[in-house]
Amino acid sequence: MRKYDYVIIGAGIIGLTIARELKKREPDVTICILEKESDVAAHASGRNSGVLHAGFYYSANSLKAKFTKEGNQAMRAYCKQNGLQLNECGKLVVAKDASELAGLEELKLRADINGVPLQWMNEEEIAVIDPNARTYRKALFSPTTASVDPIEVCRTLKRENAENGVEFHFLTKYRKHRGDLLFTNSGTYKYNYLINCAGLYADSIAHDFGFGEKYTIIPFKGIYLKYTKNKTDVVTNIYPVPNLKNPFLGVHYTKTVDGSIKIGPTAMPAFWRENYQGLQGFNLKEFLQIAGYELKLFITNSFHFRRLAFQEMRKYIKSYFIGLGMSMVKNIDPKGFGHFLRPGIRAQLLHIETLELVQDFVIEGDNRTMHILNAVSPAFTCSMPFAAYVVDHIMKQRGGALS
Template sequence: MFSGEIVICGGGIIGLTLARELLKIGADDIIIFDKEKELGCHASGRNSGVLHAGIYYDPGTLKANMCLTGNQRMQAYCEEYGLPILKSGKVIVARNEEELTTLDELQRRAEANGATVEMLDEKQLAEREPNAKTFERALFSPMTAVVDPKAIIAQLKLELESSGKVRFFRETQFIKKKPGNDQIETDQGDIAYTIFINAAGALSDKVAQSFGLAKKFRLLPFKGIYHQLTKSAAQKIRGSIYPVPNIKNPFLGIHFTRSPHGNVYLGPTAIPAFGRENYGLFKGIDFESLSILYRDIHLLIRNPKFRGIAQEEPKKYIFKHFFSDAAKLVKHLTPDDLVRCSKVGIRPQLVDVSTSQLVMDFVVEKHENTIHILNSISPAFTSSMYFAELIVNNYINHI
């Protein structure tokens, strides 16, 4: 049996930044365990790398409170360690007159959250992002940046290992909470803890339920597929071009993102998936797939917002539908400008099965000497360094 003062389940961005924050308050015996060979193999290492700037989120929510400060801290971290970062900003464009109302609402939310934004007319948009296309107005976010998530994860791992106070157990899968004591069972043996933190991302609901928590929550995976622009087409994109989203849903729509390495990606989709790691057409489909399909059907019947997603998003597996969505955001784009790429991710979206609603905010549940972080979806990567501080201050320090 192994033991640690603080045991963290999950080696993604939340688990790593929590360990970093715990070191700051004097923790000297931390175990991080993960079922994969490497850290950040799932959402943390597969996201677009965009550091969001507090535009989309309702003032007062956890997402709104943490996003902007998290953005600033992550940018500073990249600069401190010389990690790739592109401070290109982002434009949000309207595809028709009806979307102008939402564009104005995004400006209101951004300003309420303390973010810097600027409303541009078509001429100003052309000066900033010449190939972007909008209806009358667009919103510019100068604080949006793009980073390399895998480089950040690698640096955090190096920093934690160098402390001599953090141990990593890879290829170690959580099985269950052992009854009657502060121990968990893994496929590599039992681990005893004084404090346990569930940062398991796509498996966080299952881990929490093993502790008797999160009974009304279930995870519903959504698949994000991408295309990439050819080099010649990529030269026409300076930064990031986003559509006005449906703010009733937690998805932002297909968009253009220039990476700090010069590549320009289009995506992601939000296609309902049939497994928590269903990255391929059939890969990642397992015994749980029938339960996920049941939840899909249940939401299809009871939730009009999900019904809209389920009817529209799967079409984007077909190239012409994916291309059509992307082409609405720019003046010049041809089908030959897009090439398929291997980049694909899963958004582990939490659902409240008692109300049949998608959960829009982060969820943190505390029980005795355990903390469970649920629904750590976008902007979780952006927010992670500030999120970690708040978890430590508001939960760990009170155990």
């Protein structure tokens, strides 16, 4: 039996940054990270857009607003300090017609309240940023939005943690617990404190410990389509005005860290937690549970789920998907789009009583365990200040440091 001060379940960006934060505060504690896959960032942390968001989408009283602004600064600094790839290309948010100008105004208001740089641009100024961007009368430019390679960042955090004494146990899957014992497919672990950062499975593990019982994870599949003709037809990230009542930002152009162009993502309801492709990873129990909740959402039409489901299904038609991006640019070659990129699954928390998607971060815990129930986009951007927030809560629950 292996004994540790802290056992962390999940080697995604949240587990990695929490381990790093714990070691910064308590260098002598023993920490291990358990991960059911063969390496870090196997799921959402390695399959996201790679965009470091600026923090103007979120209402001022939200954790997301605070952590996105701070996290953007922290992650850009971390990349520079460690010589990691960073594309500081910015972002334009464009309007398709007069009806969307009010949405731009709301985003600018939120940016001002949150203290995030966001600049009005007329059509002449937009042309200097990206000559191909199309908007109605005006747009917003975010100079601090950037792109990174999320897998490169996670592997660097893995190396830093390992150098600081954090142990990694890969291909190690949580089975059950009893008291302070954690049972896995590769042995038993004894912990003084457990931190659940299991992403798509965070809710089910939390339920085993008596937490998160008001919630369940509903998975949404995100897919990007790569523009293979060139890297020059789009210069910056170009986003539409989002519907701020749901957590999805709509199909947009992303400039990756190497300057490539992609459009997406989808937000397709998935039917089991790792429903990436075909029947891969099919789990009957998950299918029945998730399909049951999605049927409830369809019947009640909570957060306009019916419209979302039909819209997202249409995105499997490549020409329709490309068409959604055409309105944001003046000229793009529809034949220049190549292959769909590796899909990701968004672990979106659903409140099972209200049938509403939970928009902000949610954690629950006590003096023995902490459960990261909702760490959805932009969790990658937010990860470093969010990790400090989680560790603050752990210390408070424990009445101080562990050592």
